[in-house]
Amino acid sequence: MTLPRILTLESLRTLYAAGTLTPLDVAEAVADRMEAWADPAVFITAVPRSDLAAAARALMERHPQPNSLPLWGVPFAVKDNIDVAGLPTTAACPAFAYRPDADAHVVARLKAAGALVTGKTNLDQFATGLNGTRSPYGAPRSVYSPEHISGGSSSGSAVAVAAGLAAFALGTDTAGSGRVPAAFNNLVGIKPTPGLLGTSGLVPACRSLDCISVFSACVADGLAVRRIAEGVDPADAFSRTIPPVALPRAPRFGVLTGAEREFFGDTETERLYEAAVERFASLGATPVPFDYAPLREIAALLYGGPWVAERLAAVEDFFAANADAFDPSVRAIVESAKGFSAVDAFRGRYRFEALKRRAEAIFADVDLLLLPSAPTTYTVAAMRDDPITLNSRLGLYTNFANLLGLAAIAVPAGFRADGLPAGVTLIGPGGSDDALGPFADALHRGAACGAGLDRAASFPAVAPPEPEGIPLAVVGAHLSGLPLNGQLRELGARLVGPARTAGDYRLYALPGTQPAKPGLLRDPNYEGPGLDIEVWTLAPAAFARFVAAIPAPLGxxxxxxxxxxxxxxxxxxxxxxxxxxxxxxxxxxxxxxARAGG
Structure with a gap:
C-alpha cells in the first residue's frame, strides 16, 4: 500500500486503523520521498532514515494500539528557528547554529501526542522576509514552478507539506510568514492569535509579535494540530490563555475596494480574490467595502517604524560580532534598527494607537476580513534583483495582523491561468481561531483546488460550532486520545480546547486505578504555574449522565x-x-x- 500523495490526519488514521500501514511503514515511505524530492533546499537538517525509523518503532512499543494518541505516527516538519532536541537550530545562519537539549514547548506537545519529526526546514534567515530566497542553504521553490518563490520566511515548511513530505509543518508568522507560503503552495496556513501557542524554544524575530503557525492540507487538520500545540507556556512571558470569541453564522466581511485594492498588475490573482468574495457571499455572508488605509499604515510600521528594533534586540550580541554572516537583505533590515531611538519608539507607539482606534472602527462594521494572502508572486530571479521592494509588496495584506492581536486562516483560492496557485486569508478578532474555521474550510472547499500538489485531494469538513453546553474541565484519563475519552465522545461532548488551571492546584497519580487516573486537589497554600487540562462541553442531559457514572474518590x-x-x-x-x-x-x-513512559 502506497501513501497518498498529500498526507492528512484522516488518511493516516484510516490506514492505521485498517492495519494497512504502520508508523514504521510511513516513516520509511516519507524518508524515500525526502530523498527523491528534487529540491534540496527544503530541509536544512533532515532526520536520518535510521533515526526516523527508530522513533516510529519506539512509538509503537510505547503505544501499540493504532491511533491511541491524537497524532499517533503522524510525520511533521519543523521550521529551523524552532528547537528540536538533538537537531541543530540554525535560523538559516550557520555561524549561529546550536544544538538544543530540549524541544520547544510546541514541539514537545506534538511529540507527546504521537507525532514524528522528519526534519528542520529552510527559512528566510532569522525569519526576516516573506519570499524564501534569503538563506545560505538555498531558495526552496513553489511546488508548482521551479522558477518561482515558495514564499517565506517559512519556505521549507510549506514545501514539505505541499510535496507530501510531512502531514503538517510548523512555521512562524510575524509579518505573514505562515500565510504567504501557504498561498504559493496551495495550502492552508493557520496563524493563531498571538500568545495562543507558547514560543519558548523559538529563535525570536520580533518577540512581542511572533506566532508559531501551522501548515496543513486542510483546515480541519490545521485546527486539530493547533489545539494540541496550544497551551500556556510557563517559559514564555507572552503566552496566555485566550478566551474563545464567537462569530455570527452569517458574518459581515470586509472586502478591498478602490485605490487600496492593489495587485501590482496581477489580474489573475485579483480574479481569484474576486471569486473568493463571491463564493463567501454565496454562503450567506455579507461583503462590506472598507477603508484599508489604516491597516496599510499599521503594516508599514512593522518594517518601516521602530518595531524593526525588536529584530536587532533578538540577535544584538551575535550581530555585533558576526554581521558578515548575515544575508545582505537581512543585515540591512537589522542594521536599520540602529537608526531608531527610544523617542522614536514612543512616537511609533503613539501613531500605532491612533491607527488602532481607526482599525477598531473597521471591526465595528464587519465581523472579519477577507483579503488576498499575497497580491502577486515573483520568480526567484526577480526577487534577487529587487529583494527589498518586492518583499515589501508580498506583505501588503499581512503585516498588520499581529500588531492588532488578530487571528487568521489562509486557504487556497485556486489557480492562475499560468498554473500558479494563489490564496486568500480570513482575519478575525483575537480569540476567533476556532470560529474562523468553518468559514475558511467552506472557502477552500468551494475553490475545488485540492491541496499541495494534489489538485483533486479531498479532506474532512469542519463542522459549524455546536450550541454551547455545560463546560467540563478534564484532567486525566478523559483527555483527547487517552483511554476514557470515548466516554465523552459517546455522549456527544465537544472539545472546546486546551486550558490551564489556576496556580493553586496539585496533581497526584492515584494508586491502583485502571486505567491509570490522576487526582486533582486545590491547595490554597500552594502557588505553581498551573496544570494543562482540556475543556469540553456537554449538553445538559449528557452532562447529568456523565456525572452520575463517575466513581469515588473522583467527583x-x-x-x-x-x-x-x-x-x-x-x-x-x-x-x-x-x-x-x-x-x-x-x-x-x-x-x-509521556515522561513516565506510559
Whole structure:
C-alpha cells in the first residue's frame, strides 16, 4: 500500500486503523520521498532514515494500539528557528547554529501526542522576509514552478507539506510568514492569535509579535494540530490563555475596494480574490467595502517604524560580532534598527494607537476580513534583483495582523491561468481561531483546488460550532486520545480546547486505578504555574449522565482556570491522595504519562 500523495490526519488514521500501514511503514515511505524530492533546499537538517525509523518503532512499543494518541505516527516538519532536541537550530545562519537539549514547548506537545519529526526546514534567515530566497542553504521553490518563490520566511515548511513530505509543518508568522507560503503552495496556513501557542524554544524575530503557525492540507487538520500545540507556556512571558470569541453564522466581511485594492498588475490573482468574495457571499455572508488605509499604515510600521528594533534586540550580541554572516537583505533590515531611538519608539507607539482606534472602527462594521494572502508572486530571479521592494509588496495584506492581536486562516483560492496557485486569508478578532474555521474550510472547499500538489485531494469538513453546553474541565484519563475519552465522545461532548488551571492546584497519580487516573486537589497554600487540562462541553442531559457514572474518590466540583473562569471539573477527595505520588511538577497528566513512559 502506497501513501497518498498529500498526507492528512484522516488518511493516516484510516490506514492505521485498517492495519494497512504502520508508523514504521510511513516513516520509511516519507524518508524515500525526502530523498527523491528534487529540491534540496527544503530541509536544512533532515532526520536520518535510521533515526526516523527508530522513533516510529519506539512509538509503537510505547503505544501499540493504532491511533491511541491524537497524532499517533503522524510525520511533521519543523521550521529551523524552532528547537528540536538533538537537531541543530540554525535560523538559516550557520555561524549561529546550536544544538538544543530540549524541544520547544510546541514541539514537545506534538511529540507527546504521537507525532514524528522528519526534519528542520529552510527559512528566510532569522525569519526576516516573506519570499524564501534569503538563506545560505538555498531558495526552496513553489511546488508548482521551479522558477518561482515558495514564499517565506517559512519556505521549507510549506514545501514539505505541499510535496507530501510531512502531514503538517510548523512555521512562524510575524509579518505573514505562515500565510504567504501557504498561498504559493496551495495550502492552508493557520496563524493563531498571538500568545495562543507558547514560543519558548523559538529563535525570536520580533518577540512581542511572533506566532508559531501551522501548515496543513486542510483546515480541519490545521485546527486539530493547533489545539494540541496550544497551551500556556510557563517559559514564555507572552503566552496566555485566550478566551474563545464567537462569530455570527452569517458574518459581515470586509472586502478591498478602490485605490487600496492593489495587485501590482496581477489580474489573475485579483480574479481569484474576486471569486473568493463571491463564493463567501454565496454562503450567506455579507461583503462590506472598507477603508484599508489604516491597516496599510499599521503594516508599514512593522518594517518601516521602530518595531524593526525588536529584530536587532533578538540577535544584538551575535550581530555585533558576526554581521558578515548575515544575508545582505537581512543585515540591512537589522542594521536599520540602529537608526531608531527610544523617542522614536514612543512616537511609533503613539501613531500605532491612533491607527488602532481607526482599525477598531473597521471591526465595528464587519465581523472579519477577507483579503488576498499575497497580491502577486515573483520568480526567484526577480526577487534577487529587487529583494527589498518586492518583499515589501508580498506583505501588503499581512503585516498588520499581529500588531492588532488578530487571528487568521489562509486557504487556497485556486489557480492562475499560468498554473500558479494563489490564496486568500480570513482575519478575525483575537480569540476567533476556532470560529474562523468553518468559514475558511467552506472557502477552500468551494475553490475545488485540492491541496499541495494534489489538485483533486479531498479532506474532512469542519463542522459549524455546536450550541454551547455545560463546560467540563478534564484532567486525566478523559483527555483527547487517552483511554476514557470515548466516554465523552459517546455522549456527544465537544472539545472546546486546551486550558490551564489556576496556580493553586496539585496533581497526584492515584494508586491502583485502571486505567491509570490522576487526582486533582486545590491547595490554597500552594502557588505553581498551573496544570494543562482540556475543556469540553456537554449538553445538559449528557452532562447529568456523565456525572452520575463517575466513581469515588473522583467527583465533579468547580475548577478555577488560569484566566479566572470557574467551570465544572474533575476533583478528588483528599483521603485518596494519602501516600500517592505527587506529579504536579510534570505540568499535567499527559506530560506525566509521556515522561513516565506510559
Amino acid at each position: 465533579i466540583g468547580r475548577v478555577t482556570l488560569a484566566d479566572g473562569r470557574a467551570v465544572s471539573g474533575f476533583l478528588c477527595e483528599a483521603y485518596a491522595v494519602a501516600g500517592a505520588e505527587e506529579i504536579t511538577g510534570y505540568g499535567g497528566w499527559r506530560a506525566y504519562l
